Amino acid sequence: MSKKDDASSISRRGFLVLSGAAAALPASAPARTPAPPPPRRRATRFAVNGRAMVVDLEPRVTLLDFLRDRAGLTGAKKGCNEGACGTCTVLVDGQRMNSCLTLAVQCDKREVTTIEGLAEDGRLDDLQQAFIEHDAFQCGYCTPGQIVSARACIAEGHAGSEAEVREWMSGNICRCAAYPQITAAVLDVAAKGGPR
Known part of the structure; x- marks a missing residue:
């Protein structure tokens, strides 16, 4: 058996060529999991600063994001977004709430008061x-x-x-x-x- 036939004697250039060729081969497609269905929206009724609202919301929307992005009430601020700083404090039925930790759908049939409502x-x-x-x-x-x-x-x-x-x-x-x-x-x- 000659040295050329020995697998251990492959040159570095030959190894790189073979590796590149193997990398170019199409890999089998990974199994695809079906995409999760989009979150179901929920009609939420509440009063914000005395104004009755009925809005269609995804369950994951925080009260803070709803107030700032959809209702245009930017007085409540996004600070830590973890309920630790209080910049997002609003009243829900007269009780203090960190609106960054409160889901908007949790306020269904409730009264929300922001700084703009005072x-x-x-x-x-x-x-x-x-x-x-x-x-x-x-x-x-x-x-x-x-x-x-x-x-x-x-x-x-x-x-x-x-x-x-x-x-x-x-x-x-x-x-x-x-x-x-x-x-x-x-x-x-x-x-x-x-x-x-």
């Missing part, structure tokens, strides 16, 4: 005015969520002291650290009997 006839809500007077915002990104949360904090009866306000507002983060001014604004409105 002012009436162009007149600022008492908390909105107090935030201005106390300089309770810096960059303003967290401010809508802070104000909505503060409204619930007062309504829940948790605005009796600085410590209480800080505790019950702790889910709303202000990266500019305007906490003393935010607390002062909340206590000011609470002392006057709450927002109108």
Whole structure:
């Protein structure tokens, strides 16, 4: 047997040629799994800032995405998108909710209030005015969520002291650290009997 017949004596060039030829051969097509059916849409009825709505929604749409992208209400902000910062806080039946973690279909037959729903006839809500007077915002990104949360904090009866306000507002983060001014604004409105 000659060296040329020995498989171990193939040249590097020959190996590359054979490898390239093998790579060019059509591979068998992988088994295809059928595509999942598109998500079923669901008619959802709710009131947003007092306006009744009936919308056709996919079950996976968050309340935050619906408000910002479909309803045009951009006051609630997308911050962490994990429910940790509070910039997306809205009220659902008067209760604070992180709209980034709430599915829009969960709000069926419920009342949703955003920062845009607090002012009436162009007149600022008492908390909105107090935030201005106390300089309770810096960059303003967290401010809508802070104000909505503060409204619930007062309504829940948790605005009796600085410590209480800080505790019950702790889910709303202000990266500019305007906490003393935010607390002062909340206590000011609470002392006057709450927002109108």
